[in-house]
Amino acid sequence: MFSSELIKKFEATPTPFYYYDTELLRKTLAQATAAARKHDIEVHYALKANANENILKIIQGYGVGADCVSVNEVLRARECGFAPGKIVFAGVGKSDEEISIAVNEGIFCFNCESLEEIEIIDGIAAKHKKKAQIALRINPNVNAHTHHYITTGLEENKFGINMWEMEKVLDAVKKCKHISLIGLHFHIGSQITDMNVYKTLCLRVNEIQQWFADRNIYVPNLNLGGGLGIDYYNPDKNAIVDFDKYFGIFRQFLKLNPGQKLHTEPGRALVAQCGALIAKTLYVKKGIQSNFIILDAGMTELIRPALYQSYHKIENITSHAKETLKYDVVGPICESSDCFGKAIDLPETKRGDLLALRSAGAYGESMSLDYNLRDRAKSYLTEDL
Numbered sequence: 001m002f003s004s005e006l007i008k009k010f011e012a013t014p015t016p017f018y019y020y021d022t023e024l025l026r027k028t029l030a031q032a033t034a035a036a037r038k039h040d041i042e043v044h045y046a047l048k049a050n051a052n053e054n055i056l057k058i059i060q061g062y063g064v065g066a067d068c069v070s071v072n073e074v075l076r077a078r079e080c081g082f083a084p085g086k087i088v089f090a091g092v093g094k095s096d097e098e099i100s101i102a103v104n105e106g107i108f109c110f111n112c113e114s115l116e117e118i119e120i121i122d123g124i125a126a127k128h129k130k131k132a133q134i135a136l137r138i139n140p141n142v143n144a145h146t147h148h149y150i151t152t153g154l155e156e157n158k159f160g161i162n163m164w165e166m167e168k169v170l171d172a173v174k175k176c177k178h179i180s181l182i183g184l185h186f187h188i189g190s191q192i193t194d195m196n197v198y199k200t201l202c203l204r205v206n207e208i209q210q211w212f213a214d215r216n217i218y219v220p221n222l223n224l225g226g227g228l229g230i231d232y233y234n235p236d237k238n239a240i241v242d243f244d245k246y247f248g249i250f251r252q253f254l255k256l257n258p259g260q261k262l263h264t265e266p267g268r269a270l271v272a273q274c275g276a277l278i279a280k281t282l283y284v285k286k287g288i289q290s291n292f293i294i295l296d297a298g299m300t301e302l303i304r305p306a307l308y309q310s311y312h313k314i315e316n317i318t319s320h321a322k323e324t325l326k327y328d329v330v331g332p333i334c335e336s337s338d339c340f341g342k343a344i345d346l347p348e349t350k351r352g353d354l355l356a357l358r359s360a361g362a363y364g365e366s367m368s369l370d371y372n373l374r375d376r377a378k379s380y381l382t383e384d385l
């Protein structure tokens with residue numbers, strides 16, 4: 001990913017920073033959208049993975065829609081060129097003000113997560129003399145077999161409406177005059193790499209659609225959410241996920257109603273591999289078990305390892321040392337969880353060496369914090385350097 005020319009440019013750039021390989025991003029988007037066309041699936045990019053405006057403008061250029069989880073994401077999507085008719089708005093806790101702004105923007109669909117929310121959207125739409133389109137986010141009670149912090153489709157999770165309350169929800173929908181039910185929505189978790197999980201979801205969705213058909217309810221849209229995982233261990237070998245296979249599973253196992261449109265909302269799979277966090281070695285310190293590499297980037301720039309014990313491949317991109325040593329790679333933040341990796345094999349590392357934390361394009365910059373009053377890291381696209 002890093003040519004010697006590029007590394008020279010990195011060395012002249014203040015650290016830490018995010019680097020986005022736009023050639024890889026474009027290739028990923030080209031493959032994803034080609035596979036989506038082949039399988040007749042509408043893609044909505046989940047902004048929460050990375051809402052960097054330059055990245056969004058590139059993504060929007062491929063004609064995909066936007067999946068937002070706050071009204072600020074809706075507005076960001078609008079600023080970056082996404083048409084309101086291609087924006088969906090999900091989230092368990094949409095505030096009245098957020099709903100009001102999104103109703104006025106005329107977005108495609110609110111993915112509703114509770115009975116109370118549906119009634120509130122109806123009331124707000126009435127006030128604006130508008131009709132809001134909604135989908136029911138259903139909790140399918142399917143285990144995504146991923147980290148429990150990013151599992152969302154089990155009954156114990158806060159997300160979605162459970163089938164045992166669906167009769168009541170449909171009664172409410174019937175009474176609401178300023179909403180129209182246009183879809184069913186599912187999202188069971190993130191970083192899902194086992195394709196059997198998606199097969200299980202499809203079969204469950206078929207059962208749920210049958211439940212609706214038994215009540216003579218046919219909605220024109222079916223949204224299977226996001227969650228497609230990437231290979232954090234081999235970012236170069238598996239830089240782009242197999243979108244054709246992923247969409248193919250939906251086509252193979254889902255039973256759609258005649259004319260029903262299929263939607264999906266990938267976030268991570270579109271942007272993770274194109275991003276790297278570039279940090280400088282501040283100090284190398286001897287420990288008892290291993291040595292510490294103390295970087296000028298930490299959990300404030302990339303929180304995933306601290307939050308989900310997740311793995312990012314770490315490379316020393318400037319050392320020419322032959323000898324490899326074991327290091328704990330840590331950040332400067334006053335938290336012991338501020339650690340990117342323990343006992344990592346790296347070429348002998350010295351103060352000033354640049355390290356790359358790979359696959360950081362999703363849930364990196366977008367989850368960054370200013371804890372410890374740290375400055376926000378800058379970000380650069382290939383063409384900026």
Ligand SMILES: *Cc1c(COP(=O)(O)O)cnc(C)c1O
Nearest residue numbers: 046187190226227265266267268
């Ligand atoms: C987070 C989220 C996504 C995207 O998930 P990825 O794992 O990044 O693909 C899609 N839809 C909803 C509703 C989400 O909350």
